[in-house]
Amino acid sequence: MAGLVIGGWFAxxxxxxxxxxxGSYIGKQLKYQKGAKNKLNKLEVNLRKIHAVIHATDLGRHQKEHLEAWLCELKDAAFEAEDVxxxxxxxxxxxTVKGKDKVHTNFSSASASFAQSTSVFFKRLFFRDEDLNELDEVIERFDKIVATIGNFLLPSDLGAQNQKHGVLCADAQSDVPEWRETTSIMNESEVLGREHEINSLVRLVEDDESEEIPDRVRHVYLSSSNLAKLYxxxxxxxxxxxxxxxxxxxxxVAKSKLMDFIEVTLKRLKxxxxxxxxxxxxxxLPESIGHMRHLRYLEVPGGQFIDLPKWICxxxxxxxxxxxxxxxxxLGRPLPRGMHRLVNMRYLxxxxEKVSTxxxxGKLRSLQELREFHVRKKNGYxxxxxxxxxxxxxxxxxxxxxxxGSASDCRAAELDNKEHLSALHLYWGQLGRKDNDKHEEVLEALRPHRNLTELRIIGYMGTESPSWLETSWLSNLEHIELEDCQGWEVLPPLGQLPFLKILHLKSLKLVxxxxxxxxxxxxxxFPLLEELLFSDMGEWRQWSGVKASSQLFPRLxxxxxxxxxxxxxxxxxxTVLERLHVVLSDDVTWESYKKPHVVLSDDVIWESSETNDISAILKLSIDNISLLTDCLPAECLASLQRLDVVYCSSLESFTDEQEKWLQRLxxxxxxxFSDCDNLTRLPTDLNSLVLLKTLHIEGCPKIDSRPEKGI
Incomplete structure (x- = not known):
């Protein structure tokens, strides 16, 4: 009966x-001390007998009062065997970790995946006397359990069902079925051996003064003031x-007493x-934790640690x-030197900065998250x-x-086999900033896996793009940032990336x-691009090259x-505008608008009507009048109703070209005009703005006269 549930677990x-x-221990080329292998053989025989009986018999039909004690004993013995x-x-x-016998292993913890094949080769494996004594106790306990199996079997149990499943309980080499039944529905009548635990837990919850925790409980959550119950x-x-x-x-509870109490309590919970x-x-950390050979997870979210003890390793x-x-x-103090011995570590x-020490x-092959890796000119880094x-x-x-190191050293990282990485950030420091060729070799060798969705490159001094950015290799990229790449002259063809949504280009001094x-x-x-940023590109002079037949930034x-x-x-x-926020400024915060809008300038906001035409902009706020008049013809603002010139400290007066530009609005x-500290005079002629109703001046202390031609 593959679906039998005993006390909450699938037996x-x-x-x-x-x-x-x-069986995996027995089948490997392990040399044990005298008697150890025979003990393991005997344990396997008993385990397979019990497994076969559970498969073959309908234990659930027996009266629970006769079965519950046996099932509880079976469950306890199983957990004890698991511990051994x-x-x-x-x-x-x-x-393996210490390499006492120079063992080469591709071993995966059976506790992590029993179905996974393993290969371990030892000259000799010695178990502690304590371990062997515990093994003896487990074997003796299972001997007693197996001896009582007959009390719950009827002849029919080992008849038709055994023939169906091919089960022979008397032989250690029983052909135990490898198939397993699965179901999303649990029949409560098949959950056996749990009534005592449930009743104990109910009493514990109802009676806050209860002094005991149920013996068979597996998970406990309690306040520090109730540690006495646990002790x-x-x-x-x-x-x-x-x-x-x-x-x-x-x-x-005083903190010092609490620590002592935790220490002695944990010594009892190995x-x-x-x-x-x-x-x-x-x-x-309590020193008793260092002796917990079974420990899988340790968390202290509110810790105040300075260093970790060496025994953690x-x-x-x-x-x-x-x-x-x-x-x-x-944070700069290194972790214990032996941290690489925690070869089963998945989550750190x-x-x-601590982890980078x-x-x-690289010996932590199971690690699933490594936020920073710091390259050093030392072995092991x-x-x-x-x-x-x-x-x-x-x-x-x-x-x-x-x-x-060299390009071959960088290729050794094999970033292109990291299929689960979603974001890769590459940082160059200040050393060797003039060695452009070296930078190019390194970046070329660090080709990521094509599943990557985010890429940041910071401090790269090469003049050319890596080949994997020139092609569609990283076609899944959604976010790219190129920053402080002061040697980069020609940008790669990023417009061909079909899923790119965010592109930031910062401090590209030679573009x-x-x-x-x-x-x-x-x-x-850029079919899906939504956000485009150019920042601190002091030599950028021209933005061109768009073909008339091309569609550009349809979702920007x-x-x-x-x-x-x-x-x-x-x-x-x-080419198609639904809503666009454009900023030409040094001090910007993104703003949200219900209506389509554009922001342009050194702080510009355009708010448009419901149409998709950029000429439908209704409101514009700028803090750099020169950028605005140079980059956008006034004809594009045929519908503009409000213009705000704010925080434009560079503006002293309007040039003839800027005057003409304003007159076409x-x-x-x-x-x-707001907070323009150096503005001394207003535009000469505002009379041409025949629909102008409001002229507002605030925070412009140097303006001392009206427009020359009046208002």
Whole structure:
């Protein structure tokens, strides 16, 4: 009966897993001390017998009062066996990591995936006497359980169903079925052996004065003030797997006493898999944690740590570690040197600068998140450390690429096999900024996987783009930022990227022209681009190259151009306009409008009507009149009704060209000048603005006269 549930867990699957694990130890080329292998053989026999019986018999039809005690004993024995095997797993990991026998292994923890094949080769594997004694106890316990199986079997149990499934309970080599039934519906009548646990938990919840925690409980959450209950019950809690202590109610226990209490309590709970101290501002970790061979996850979200103890490096089965450190002053202090021994680590939530100090971090092959990798000219910090970290996902920032070795050293990182990475940030420092060729070789060698959706390149001094940006290799990119790349002269054809939504170009000092190559060779350039930023491009003079037959920026919503003082000529604006926010300024905050709008200037906002024509702009706010008049003909503003000139400190007076530009704003009804500190006189002739109704002047202290030709 594959679906039988005992006390909340699927018995058949659980026993099959345990038996497979024992079999994996026996089947490998392991040399044990005398008697160890025979004991493992005997344990496997018992596990497979129980697994076969659960498959073959309808235990659920027996009266629960006769079955419950047996099932509880079975469940406890199963958990105890799991702990013993987990202890063996720890021994194997320990010897593998330490390399006592120069072991080469491609071993994956059976506790992480029992279905995954493993290959471990040892000259000799020694288990502690304590482990072997526990194994003896488990075997003896299962012997008793197996001896009582007959009390729950009828002849029919081993008849037709055995023939159906091919089960022979008497032989260790039983042909146990490998198929498993799955269902999304659990029949409550098949959940057995749990009534006692449920009743105990109900009493615990209802009676806050209860002094005991149920013996068979596996997960406990309690306040620090209730640790006494846990301490007293701890010796009986052999099945406890998770402990969460909340310190928010820390009003009756002094911190020093609390630490002592936690220490002695944890010494009694050596089989824990998960420990969370929520809200406890611990500055040191309890030393007893260092002896928890089964621990998988440790979290102290409110910690005040300065350093981590060295013993953290011997928690070889640890898969998750989440800690906080006291202050930024301590972030530069390295983590213990042996952190690379935590080979099962998947989740490491520690300040990225701290994580970057781990030497030989490449040995953490299961790590799924590495926010920063700092290249150093030291062994154990080279880019090749990233080679086998194929499980990395999310964002990866590679710092100090100016310290990278040769192109072959960079290719050793094998970034193109990191299929789960979504964002890659590449940073060059100040060293070797004049070695353009070296920068180009490094960037070319760091080709990402084509699944990448975000790319940032900062401090690159090469003059040319890498080949993988010139082609459609990264066709899934949605976000690109190129910043402080002061040698880059010709931008790559980013317009061909079909999913690109955000493009930021900052401090590209040598870019003078943006022309047709930027848009790519497709009829629609930047088909999904929504946000485009040009910033601090001091040599940029011209934006051109658009073919009449091309469709450009069909979905652009925000265009920002700031500190591009040499830019002249018409702006390249979308061929179809629904809503656009354009900014030509040094101080910008994005604003939201219900109506379509455009912002243009060193702080410009255009608000348009419901049409898609840019000439329908109704409102415009600017802080650089020169940029506006140079980049946008007045004819494009035929419907403009309000013009605000604000914070335009460079404006002293209007040139003849600017006067003529203003006079062509035939629909203008409202003109405002605000906080223009150096403006000395208004436009000479406002009479041509026949619809002008309002002239507003505020914060312009140097204006001392009206327009020469009146209003």
């Amino acid at each position: 058949s699957i659980f026993f099959a897993r345990l038996a497979d694990q024992v 095997l987990d202890g063996f797993e720890y021994q194997i990991l320990r010897d 007293e019950t701890a010796p009986k809690l052999k099945n406890l797997r998770s402990l969460v202590v909340n310190g928010s109610l820390l009003d009756t 089989r824990l898999r998960v420990i969370v101290f929520d809200g406890l501002a611990l500055d040191v 011997r928690l070889y089965q640890l898969q998750g570690l989440s800690l906080q450190f006291r202050s930024p002053l301590h 939530n520690i300040n990225p 781990i030497v030989e971090i 080279e880019l090749g450390q990233l080679r086998d970290m194929r499980q990395l996902r999310g964002q990866l920032s590679i710092m100090n690429l100016d310290m990278a 003078k022209h943006i022309c047709s190559g930027f848009y790519g060779g497709h009829s629609i350039a 919503r925000r265009l920002q151009i700031d500190r591009c003082h040499k830019l002249r000529g018409s702006l390249v604006l979308p 035939s629909s203008l009804e409202e003109l405002r």
